[in-house]
Amino acid sequence: MKETFAKLSPFQVDPARVMGEYGLSAADFEPASNDEKESMVEKRKSVSYWKDAWRRFKANTVSMVALAVFILCLIFAFIGPYFIPYSYGDQYRSSQKLGPKEFSDQEQLVVDVQDEVEYMFATFTQPGSITSLDPGAYYAKVKGKVYAFELEKLVDKVIIAVNPDDADPLVMIREKDIVDGHIVEKTPMEFTTTASPDAKQLKMVKKVFPHVFGTDSVGRDIMARTMYGARVSIMIGIVSALIVLFIGSIYGSVSGILGGKVDFVMMRIVELIYSIPEVLIVLLLQVVLKDPLQNWFDTSESAIVHALSTLGAGIISIFITFALLYWVTMARIIRGQVLQLKQSEYVTAARALGASTGRIIKRHLLPNCVGPLVITTCLQIPSAIFLESFLSFLGLGVSAPMASLGSLCSDALATITLYPYRLLYPAITLTIIVLSLNLVGDGLRDALDPRLKK
Amino acid sequence: MFVYVLKRIGAAVLTLLLIMSITFFLMNAIPGSPFLTEKSTPQQIELANQKYGLDKPLVVQLKNYILNYLKGDLGVSLKMQEGTDVSKLLFHQGKFELSIKLGISAILLAIVIGIPLGCIAAYNRGSWIDGFLRVMTTVGVAIPTFVLATLLLIYFGVKHPVLPTNSGSLTDFKSMIMPIISLSFYYVCYIAKLTRTSMLDAINQDYIRTARAKGVKTRWIVLKHALRNSLIPVVTYLGPVTAGIITGSFVVESTFQIPGLGKYFVNSILSRDYPVIMATTVVLAALVIFMNLVVDIVYKMIDPRITLTNKEG
Numbered sequence: 011m012k013e014t015f016a017k018l019s020p021f022q023v024d025p026a027r028v029m030g031e032y033g034l035s036a037a038d039f040e041p042a043s044n045d046e047k048e049s050m051v052e053k054r055k056s057v058s059y060w061k062d063a064w065r066r067f068k069a070n071t072v073s074m075v076a077l078a079v080f081i082l083c084l085i086f087a088f089i090g091p092y093f094i095p096y097s098y099g100d101q102y103r104s105s106q107k108l109g110p111k112e113f114s115d116q117e118q119l120v121v122d123v124q125d126e127v128e129y130m131f132a133t134f135t136q137p138g139s140i141t142s143l144d145p146g147a148y149y150a151k152v153k154g155k156v157y158a159f160e161l162e163k164l165v166d167k168v169i170i171a172v173n174p175d176d177a178d179p180l181v182m183i184r185e186k187d188i189v190d191g192h193i194v195e196k197t198p199m200e201f202t203t204t205a206s207p208d209a210k211q212l213k214m215v216k217k218v219f220p221h222v223f224g225t226d227s228v229g230r231d232i233m234a235r236t237m238y239g240a241r242v243s244i245m246i247g248i249v250s251a252l253i254v255l256f257i258g259s260i261y262g263s264v265s266g267i268l269g270g271k272v273d274f275v276m277m278r279i280v281e282l283i284y285s286i287p288e289v290l291i292v293l294l295l296q297v298v299l300k301d302p303l304q305n306w307f308d309t310s311e312s313a314i315v316h317a318l319s320t321l322g323a324g325i326i327s328i329f330i331t332f333a334l335l336y337w338v339t340m341a342r343i344i345r346g347q348v349l350q351l352k353q354s355e356y357v358t359a360a361r362a363l364g365a366s367t368g369r370i371i372k373r374h375l376l377p378n379c380v381g382p383l384v385i386t387t388c389l390q391i392p393s394a395i396f397l398e399s400f401l402s403f404l405g406l407g408v409s410a411p412m413a414s415l416g417s418l419c420s421d422a423l424a425t426i427t428l429y430p431y432r433l434l435y436p437a438i439t440l441t442i443i444v445l446s447l448n449l450v451g452d453g454l455r456d457a458l459d460p461r462l463k464k
Numbered sequence: 465m466f467v468y469v470l471k472r473i474g475a476a477v478l479t480l481l482l483i484m485s486i487t488f489f490l491m492n493a494i495p496g497s498p499f500l501t502e503k504s505t506p507q508q509i510e511l512a513n514q515k516y517g518l519d520k521p522l523v524v525q526l527k528n529y530i531l532n533y534l535k536g537d538l539g540v541s542l543k544m545q546e547g548t549d550v551s552k553l554l555f556h557q558g559k560f561e562l563s564i565k566l567g568i569s570a571i572l573l574a575i576v577i578g579i580p581l582g583c584i585a586a587y588n589r590g591s592w593i594d595g596f597l598r599v600m601t602t603v604g605v606a607i608p609t610f611v612l613a614t615l616l617l618i619y620f621g622v623k624h625p626v627l628p629t630n631s632g633s634l635t636d637f638k639s640m641i642m643p644i645i646s647l648s649f650y651y652v653c654y655i656a657k658l659t660r661t662s663m664l665d666a667i668n669q670d671y672i673r674t675a676r677a678k679g680v681k682t683r684w685i686v687l688k689h690a691l692r693n694s695l696i697p698v699v700t701y702l703g704p705v706t707a708g709i710i711t712g713s714f715v716v717e718s719t720f721q722i723p724g725l726g727k728y729f730v731n732s733i734l735s736r737d738y739p740v741i742m743a744t745t746v747v748l749a750a751l752v753i754f755m756n757l758v759v760d761i762v763y764k765m766i767d768p769r770i771t772l773t774n775k776e777g
Binding site: 282294416 | 475476478479482483486487490493602603605606607608609610611614615618619622656710711714715718729730733734741745748749752755756
C-alpha cells in the first residue's frame, strides 16, 4: 500500500484518477482490522546472548576445528585410560625401553600365538617384576562362563588360554610349548564352573595390546603416562584459571563498583603486582612452599588436607602462585568493563528509576561482564599449562609419583639422544592442547565480544 | 613529561624494594639453614649465623641488606663458592655478560624478524604467504621453549651434527644459533602476529586513505604511515618480552649448557645460598623493571596522543 503511494508524485492531486489507474477502490483505505495488524507484526524468535554467540562461534571454522581437537584431547586424557590395559604407574619388566608399537621378545612370543587361542592370560605381559602366578585359586570369565581352577605350585612364564568351543576349554601353554611361533603342546587343566570366594580373577584378553608410544627405561607404557600427564596438566590449567577467575573478578568488580579512593589504592596494588616479574617469584615460591606444605600434609589429620596431599606440594604451590600473582590481568579487565558499564545509559536509567545497587549489579553489570570473564578464563588455561610444564621441566612443579606433560618431557631429557620419541609424544600432546585452547579462546573472543576483536 | 618520568622512576624503585622484601622473607621461610650439613654441630651453625649477621631480627637484616645494596655491596656467597663476593660471582665471571648477550640477541632477532614478517603478512593479506605465516605464528606460540630447544638439539646437534650441542660461553657464531633461535622463536611469532593485526588496523585509518588518494606509492604508505603507527603495540610488548626472555633463559641455558645467570639462579635456589638468590632475583627484576620503565617512556614519546596521567581501564 505504502509502495503504491510512494510512486505518486506529490503534484498529483486527483485521487479518483489515481485510484482508477492503480485499480484501487475506497475500500482499500479503510483502517486495518486487528487481525490484519497482527499479520503485519514481524515474528522472529528472540535470540538469546548465548545462542547468538554460539551461532557466531559455529561460523568460525578454525575455532570449531580447534574445539573438536580439544574435545579429542579431553577424550584421550580422561576416557583413553579405560581403553588401554596399561596403567601409568605399572612397570612391565619384560618390556623395558621399547620403541613405539614394538613388542619385547617375550611379548612377541605371545603375539605369535595369539591367533591360535581365543582368550588368553599371559604372565609375561603383566605388570611387576615377577612373571609368575603364585599357588592359589584363580578364575577367568569368558562369555559369561566361569572357569575356576587351582594352582598347586608356582607357575612361571605361561599362557593360560580359554577356547570355549574346544573339548578342553582351559589349557596352559608353557614357554617351551611354543616353537617357531606355533603352539606345539597344550596342557589341559581341570576346572569348575563356580569360583571360590577367595579366587583371583585373571583378566582374559584376545590380543596383546601394543605399547603405542613405546615404554620407558623401567618398562612403563608411555601412552598411559602421556594420558595421565595430559589429565594432570589440563586439570592444573582449569583449576588455576578458576582461581584467577574467582580472585580477579571479585577484586576487579569491587574496585570498579566502589570507585574513588578505594579504586585508586586497589589499582596501585595491582600495578605493583603487575610489574613484579612473576616467574622469579614463582620459582622461589616453588622451593619455599614445598617443604612446609609437605610438613603440613604429614601432620594434619583433616580430610581436606589429606585430599590436598594427594595432589602433592608442587601442584599446590602452583595454585598458590596463581592465587597470589596471576589474577591481576583478570582484575584489570573486569574493572575496566565495570567502569565502562557504570557510565552506560541503561545503568543511569535503571538508577533513575530507583533500582538498588544490588539489582544493578545482578541485572546489568554481571550479565555484561560474562563475555570478558569467559574469554579471559579460557585463555588463562593454556598459559597455566605452559607455566606448569615450564616449572616441571626445571624439576620443580609436580613431584615424583605424579606426572604432568612437562615432567614427562623432563624425564625424557636424560635419554633424549637414544629415545627421542619419549620427549616427542608428551611434547606434541602439550602443543596440541595449548594450540587448540588458544584457538578456542580466540574464537570465543570473536563470538562473545566482537568489540574486543583485535 | 618530566613529572611523569619522575613518577615512573619512583614507582619502579618502589617495586624493586617490594621485590627485595618479598624475596627476603620468602628466602627466610625456606626451611633449613644454609650451614646445615651432616657434619655441622649446632654451635658451628650459630657461629656461622653470627658471622653473617643471620642471628639478628629479620627486620634489621632486611634493613641492612637494603642499605648494603644501595652501596653496591651484594653480600658474600654462603654456599656455592663460600666467601666470594656475590657481585664478583655475578658480574666478573662473565655470567651476566653471557646472559645479556644471549637475551639482547634474542630480543633483537625477535624484532628484526618478527616485524617484517608481520608487515609481509599484512601486505599480502589473504594470499598463501599470509596463510602460511598465520599458521606458523599460531603454532609457534603454542610450542614451549624447552620443547623447541630440545628438538633443535636432537636434530641439528645429534642427528645431523652441524651445530655444537654444548654452547659453552657462546664464543663463536655457530654455538649461538640454536640457543638464540629457541629463545626468540616464540617472540618472533608473537611480534609478527601483533604487527600484522595492528598494521591491518592502521591500513583502515583515514590518513592512509588520504595518502592513497594523494597518489603515494603503496610501499611508501606501508613503510611511512602504516608501519610507524602499528609499532606502538609492539613497543608496549617489549616489557613482557624481556621478562619472558629471562624466563626462557633458565631453560635454554640448562639445555645448551651455557653458564649464565639463569642457570646460576636455579642452582642458587636449590642450594639455598641466600645472598646469591637475593642478588640474582634483584638483578633480574631490576632488568625487567628498567625495561618496563623505558618502554613506558618510549611509548609516551612515540605517541603523543596517549595521556599517561589518565590510566583508566
